[in-house]
Amino acid sequence: MVKNTGRPGYLQIADDLRTQIRGGSLAPGTPLPSTAQLAEQYDASLSVVKMAVGILRNEGLVIGQQGKGVFVADAGEAPAGDELADLRATVQDLSVRLAKVEEQLATSTTPRSGRSNQ
Structure with a gap:
């Protein structure tokens, strides 16, 4: 059951x-x-379940067969779960670091005075 977390x-x-x-x-x-x-x-809902199964397809954990259903992939067909988890963690870490850099740039940039360099 899906929980309200x-x-x-x-x-x-x-x-x-x-x-x-x-x-x-x-x-x-x-x-x-x-x-x-x-x-x-x-x-x-059906759409929520379809999204969940889509994630597993993208991860290579399940395979859809037209007209037959969705099946658990053989271990040789699926990517290593640890590698995928490592990639996700790296992307998350880079996202956090990028947000910090953007925040620092936004706060360190001071508006220029109305003077022109002519």
Whole structure:
């Protein structure tokens, strides 16, 4: 079930499914429940569930097969989860550092006087 934690529901669902995949309770080749079933299980809308599954697709943890469903990817098909987590942490760190630099630039810039250099 999606909780009111301030974290978007689709991320909570993706986290839970990712944990199940990595923990082995959803083994490679296992089909995910349908979007409707997941929406009912997590008490979420279909669009929220689709976004969560989309994240897992982008991470290579699940594979969609047209007309058949979405399946847990084989370990050889999925990227290393640790590498992806490291990349996300690096991007987050760079975002924080960039925000600090931008803030410093904004506060250190003083408005010029009305004089012209003529």
